C-alpha cells in the first residue's frame with residue numbers, strides 16, 4: 103500500500119512545525135526520516151498516522167484520498183515513548199488494542215500471544231506494564247504497532263532504550279515486514295544504525311522535507327605508521343574499487359599504512375553537510 107503525502111503543513115500557535123512537507127512511502131521499502139531536534143518529524147508522523155489533522159496538504163493511499171479513521175486502521179504507529187496503562191498486563195494491553203481494531207476476543211488473545219513471542223516478552227505475558235524496563239516497554243510498543251497487521255508502519259525513534267540484541271531483532275523484523283509488502287517510515291537520530299536499515303531517506307529541517315542527492319564518493323582516513331589521527335590524510339574516493347586501488351598503490355610503493363578507514367557512512371556525511379539548525 104503506497105502512501106503519498108503532499109504539501110503537509112501544521113502550526114502550533116505562531117510556530118510552524120511542518121511546512122509544505124512531502125513524503126512518499128512505497129510497499130516493500132523502508133524510508134528513514136532524519137533531522138535535528140525540533141525539525142518537525144514527530145508532528146509529521148502524527149499527521150501520517152491520522153492522529154493529527156494538518157492545516158493544509160493531503161495524504162493519499164493507493165492513489166486516492168483517505169479519511170483519518172481509515173488511515174488509522176491501516177497504519178501501525180509506534181511513538182518514541184510508549185505511554186501505556188501501567189496496571190494492565192502486556193497481554194491485556196495488546197488484546198485491548200486488537201479488540202479496538204475490531205478483532206474477536208479469541209483472535210485478539212492469539213494476536214497478543216504471537217506478538218509477545220515476536221518481541222521476546224512471552225515471560226511477561228501476565229505481568230503489569232509497570233514491571234517492564236524502558237527497553238522492554240519499547241518492544242511492547244513495537245508489538246502494539248503491529249496489532250492491526252498494518253500495511254503502513256510509522257516508527258518514531260523505535261530503538262531508543264533497546265539493548266543491542268533487541269536493536270538487531272528490531273532491524274530484522276522491520277526488514278521482514280518490508281519484505282511482506284509493508285511501507286515503512288523510521289525516524290531516528292542513530293544514523294549508523296538507520297543507514298543499515300533504510301532503502302530511502304527523507305531529511306527534515308525547520309518543518310521542510312527534502313530528499314538528499316546521492317553523494318558521489320565517500321571520505322576515507324589514511325593514516326601512516328607513526329602518524330596521529332589528527333595528522334592523517336582524508337581523501338574522497340568515488341567507490342570501494344578506487345579506494346582499494348589507491349591503497350594497493352601506496353603499499354606497492356613501500357608506504358607503511360597503519361589505518362585505511364571509511365570515516366562516516368553516507369547518511370552521516372549527508373546529515374553533517376546539511377548544516378542544519380537545531381531548535
Ligand SMILES: Nc1ncnc2c1ncn2[C@@H]1O[C@H](COP(=O)(O)OP(=O)(O)OP(=O)(O)O)[C@@H](O)[C@H]1O
Pocket residue numbers: 114117118119137138139140141142143144145146381
Ligand atoms: N503540541 C504542541 N504544541 C506546541 N508546539 C509543539 C507541539 N508539538 C510540537 N511542537 C513544536 O513543533 C516543533 C516540532 O516538534 P517535533 O516534536 O515534531 O520535532 P522532532 O523533529 O520530532 O524533534 P525531536 O528530534 O527532538 O524528537 C518544535 O519546535 C516543537 O516545540
